[in-house]
Amino acid sequence: MSEAPSRLVIATRASRLAMWQAEHVRDRLRALYPDCDISLLTLTTRGDQILDRSLSKVGGKGLFVKELETALLDGRADLAVHSLKDVPIDLQNPFALPVVMERDDPRDAFVSNDYGSVDALPAGAVVGTSSLRREAQLRQRYPQLEVRPLRGNLDTRLSKLDKGDYAAIILASAGLRRLGLQDRIRSHLSPEQSLPAAGQGALGIEVLASRQDLHRWLAPLIHAETAACALAERAVSRVLGGSCQVPLAAYAQIEGDQIQVRALVGEPDGSLVLTATTKGPVAAAEQLGEQAAQTLLEQGARPILARLSAAGAVS
Secondary structure, three states, X not given: OOOOOOEEEEEEEOOHHHHHHHHHHHHHHHHHOOOOEEEEEXXXXXXXXXXXXXXXXXXXXXXXXXXXXXXXXXXOOOEEEXXXXXXXXXXXXXXXXXXXXXXXXXXXXXXXXXXXXXXXXXXXXXXXXXXXXXXXXHHHHOOOXXXXXXXXXXXXXXXXXXXXXXOEEEEXXXXXXXXXXXXXXXXXXXXXXXXXXXXXXXXXXXXEOOOHHHHHHXXXXXXXXXXXXXHHHHXXXXXXXXXXXOOEEEEEEEEOOEEEEEEEEEXXXXXXXXXXXXXXXXXHHXXXXXXXXXXXXXXXXXXXXXXXXXXXXXX
């Protein structure tokens, strides 16, 4: 066992939610290593700066990690804390994701000042979401609603709702809970109504692959059950080439020694939504995720993925 760290720097985005996440990791590490000097390096990413276009049109979720990865590379930071669903699936050397922490509520939340649930919205009501995944599922189940894009940090999105720009907005439950805003949640969308994104509700810690000392120091933060679910969900995304251009969902749940993996790919307009479910031993989590993705491809996901990815590349 290596000696305890004496100093650690955590890279984080500047948003209120990202700061909460970094401070949460800092506090967990301070409990483990009380003599360690732990500080935060706050950075603004390109994803935070571009607020007038949807993520699918400006390069995807990787825009939220690039600046943090640069800080790891040049030695300004030792680790970076991310919402796991923002971490690109094709993470490669020199970077590694050795830690997936315990998941908070993975469901999507229905937030409205006037209505109690998505089922209560009248025809023509405007619903805001930042996610093609949510949009496709909403359009399929509730074709009578008008779905419009919604960008900005959590506070910005809520203020747009409060100004009356939207009848309701759909957000991740975990983010609202972490910021003490759970009272804004009028109801939750079940996974059957809105299958979550891969890794939704979980935090991931990124480091340089070469920093084996950090891998050891951070190991106590790993939550084995969440890590297994994330492995399965991210396998779905990896096989399908998951990106912000594609309405893609993957959600795994463990019961005993079994894991169930649900996966979804759809057209953004909701005209076609494909689903697949696999189940097997937790030890086979990654293979089960790959199997679910393969089933979607066999059902006809390939042309959808090819067309949307090509459209995203030229937009």
